[in-house]
Amino acid sequence: MRPLGVAVIGTGFMGKCHAMAWSHVVPVFGVETEIRLETLCDTNEAVTRQKAQEGGFARAETDWTKLLDDPRLDIVSITTPNNLHRDMAIAFLEAGKHVWCEKPMALTIEDAEAMAKTAATARVKTLLGYNYIRNPALAHAKKIIQEGALGRIIHFRGQVDEDYQADENVPWSWRSRLETGGLGVLGDLTCHLVSFAHYLVGDVAQVCADIDTVHRMRLVPGSSEKRAVENEDIAHAMVRFESGATGVLMASRAAHGRKNMIRTEVHGTKGMIAFDQERMNELQLYLADDPPERRGFKTILTGSRHPPYGAFTPAPGHQLGFNELKVIECKHFVDCIESGDEPYVNFAEGLKIEKIIHGIATSAASRSWLDVR
Numbered sequence: 610m611r612p613l614g615v616a617v618i619g620t621g622f623m624g625k626c627h628a629m630a631w632s633h634v635v636p637v638f639g640v641e642t643e644i645r646l647e648t649l650c651d652t653n654e655a656v657t658r659q660k661a662q663e664g665g666f667a668r669a670e671t672d673w674t675k676l677l678d679d680p681r682l683d684i685v686s687i688t689t690p691n692n693l694h695r696d697m698a699i700a701f702l703e704a705g706k707h708v709w710c711e712k713p714m715a716l717t718i719e720d721a722e723a724m725a726k727t728a729a730t731a732r733v734k735t736l737l738g739y740n741y742i743r744n745p746a747l748a749h750a751k752k753i754i755q756e757g758a759l760g761r762i763i764h765f766r767g768q769v770d771e772d773y774q775a776d777e778n779v780p781w782s783w784r785s786r787l788e789t790g791g792l793g794v795l796g797d798l799t800c801h802l803v804s805f806a807h808y809l810v811g812d813v814a815q816v817c818a819d820i821d822t823v824h825r826m827r828l829v830p831g832s833s834e835k836r837a838v839e840n841e842d843i844a845h846a847m848v849r850f851e852s853g854a855t856g857v858l859m860a861s862r863a864a865h866g867r868k869n870m871i872r873t874e875v876h877g878t879k880g881m882i883a884f885d886q887e888r889m890n891e892l893q894l895y896l897a898d899d900p901p902e903r904r905g906f907k908t909i910l911t912g913s914r915h916p917p918y919g920a921f922t923p924a925p926g927h928q929l930g931f932n933e934l935k936v937i938e939c940k941h942f943v944d945c946i947e948s949g950d951e952p953y954v955n956f957a958e959g960l961k962i963e964k965i966i967h968g969i970a971t972s973a974a975s976r977s978w979l980d981v982r
């Protein structure tokens with residue numbers, strides 16, 4: 610098979626995660642395709658050059674537009690702040706490169722729609738960074754649901770909480786500003802929760818929501834000036850799925866003590882499944898058909914019977930971590946590029962998630978139910 614040349618744009622938290630995924634996908638999965646780490650791109654030349662060398666990239670670049678016409682590149686990972694996703698993704702799609710872009714898609718619905726429109730006519734693939742749904746535990750939960758073990762799915766409960774904005778002294782940053790960060794907790798965390806809901810239950814059709822900004826002013830780093838936080842710290846919504854099931858979505862970036870809680874429950878007429886990302890190798894399963902004296906939640910600890918766990922280690926219970934989810938996501942993208950199948954979550958599916966998170970903000974402002982289809 611023809612080798613695939615890769616560029617990663619951004620060398621921060623997610624840039625490193627993508628770079629590791631690209632270098633691990635072949636050793637972990639034995640992918641037949643040769644992956645060539647061609648270019649690492651960020652704005653600081655010295656840092657980018659050093660990280661390119663450490664990560665095994667052939668070259669470093671500071672101007673992303675120089676990558677557009679590079680024939681050595683087939684795929685681009687976009688891991689820059691949200692305000693850059695739209696322009697970068699559209700330019701690379703138009704240049705005929707496959708695009709793996711971090712979530713959220715963009716700052717506004719209009720931008721996300723423009724990205725999905727370009728992707729629809731491009732002859733290349735798109736994927737968004739909804740890594741949490743790559744978890745073998747989640748794949749197993751979906752299998753249990755699809756096999757009917759929980760009966761008819763009647764309710765979804767989701768809570769996503771972190772505490773990175775809980776302290777009022779956390780400085781003002783690009784994340785606090787509509788022009789650079791877009792939505793607050795909705796764009797940062799709720800979108801992941803919606804990816805769980807869509808993956809496990811199906812599309813959300815309607816929302817009725819409330820949002821709040823807890824710390825309205827924050828100090829500008831290195832000065833005594835305070836600036837307004839323009840987006841929400843907390844958001845919660847009642848939802849209705851296309852299927853008729855009901856649900857609740859809750860999110861906070863100001864929840865002291867929570868580091869990466871993504872707690873989800875799928876309730877059925879015959880049982881319930883619960884999962885929490887802070888205990889990402891476990892599922893809790895309750896089956897109402899068990900004999901009454903033995904009913905109770907049981908813990909399923911993931912292992913090689915829960916693919917693709919076994920690609921990483923043959924030993925059950927030894928546990929996967931956050932970065933491994935990105936390797937699984939990377940494998941999915943390579944498989945789709947080779948087979949021609951549509952990746953999940955591609956830009957069209959991602960636009961549905963954007964409509965829900967922006968719908969939650971709109972519903973909160975209008976204090977009413979909103980159709981988000």
Ligand SMILES: NC(=O)c1ccc[n+]([C@@H]2O[C@H](COP(=O)([O-])OP(=O)(O)OC[C@H]3O[C@@H](n4cnc5c(N)ncnc54)[C@H](O)[C@@H]3O)[C@@H](O)[C@H]2O)c1
Pocket residue numbers: 618619620621622623624650651652653671673688689690691693711712713738739740797
């Ligand atoms: N999927 C997930 O679980 C997850 C987790 C965290 C962040 N994210 C998303 O990833 C994206 C990046 O977040 P992060 O936490 O990695 O941010 P970060 O600040 O750690 O990294 C962003 C990088 O982009 C670089 N950059 C900025 N402008 C650039 C330009 N014009 N050209 C090249 N590089 C440029 C910055 O210098 C920085 O190195 C965001 O969209 C965020 O929402 C996703």
